[in-house]
Amino acid sequence: MSKIGIIGAMDLEVDALKAEMSVTSTTKRASMEFLEGTLNNTKVVIVKSGIGKINAALCAQILIDEFDVSHIINTGVAGSLNADLDIGDILISKDAVHHDMDVTIFGYKLGEVPQMGIREFPADEKMIEVAMATCKEVNPDINVRKGRVASGDQFISSKEKKQFIIDNFDGDCAEMEGASIAQAAYLNNIPFVIIRAISDKADDSAEMDYPTFEKAAAKHSANLVKHMICKL
Ligand code: ADE
Helix, strand or coil: CCEEEEEECCHHHHHHHHHHCEEEEEEEECCEEEEEEEECCEEEEEEECCCCHHHHHHHHHHHHHHHCCCEEEEEEEEEECCCCCCCCCEEEEEEEEECCCCCHHHCCCCCCECCCCECCEECCHHHHHHHHHHHHHHCCCCCEEEEEEEECCCCCCCHHHHHHHHHHHCCCEEECCHHHHHHHHHHHCCCEEEEEEEEECCCCCHHHHHHHHHHHHHHHHHHHHHHHHHHC
């Protein structure tokens, strides 16, 4: 039976889901609270990882080792790198890449994790399709598309940095956790998908837009997660 691990970096990315779940136990590991129980008739473990790639990777590994999850979903907000993705729209990961990994000096591609032979970590096809179909069903007014998540330990808020990530990684959205969850899932052979609602354009307007739109965007993403988990 499916047991879905759901990771959000911040309270506002998981609070709506926690509020609706029926909790059977709470466990603290690495200063993170893992809530086990059911949501929408599905076994889940919901956790706030904290922000950034290291928190997210630790969190994913704990979910796999200690909670035996069968799938991982990362829900949250992101900055748009694609002119077709506006604030409030939703991106479903086709794959995820580290935009701040650079070992090009030794012949690796920019973003490639050395000695792993992989640069983009692919999301699970079934989870992608379930997320896309569910989004169209429960959020018919929201524009949704598949794309590439570009992750780094940086909040992207300049035209130049945004363009760098577009030019070098062909990313569709920028955030700070997805690729490390993807890498942990890949190493453990666990299917994953990243769902991100757009809170800003990852450029000079991001500083203003992000605080204005993060709450509504996080809710869109969480609502989709709630409705898709029973179909996995
Ligand atoms: N999360 C939401 N917006 C972001 C941005 N512009 N850069 C990185 N992470 C984000």
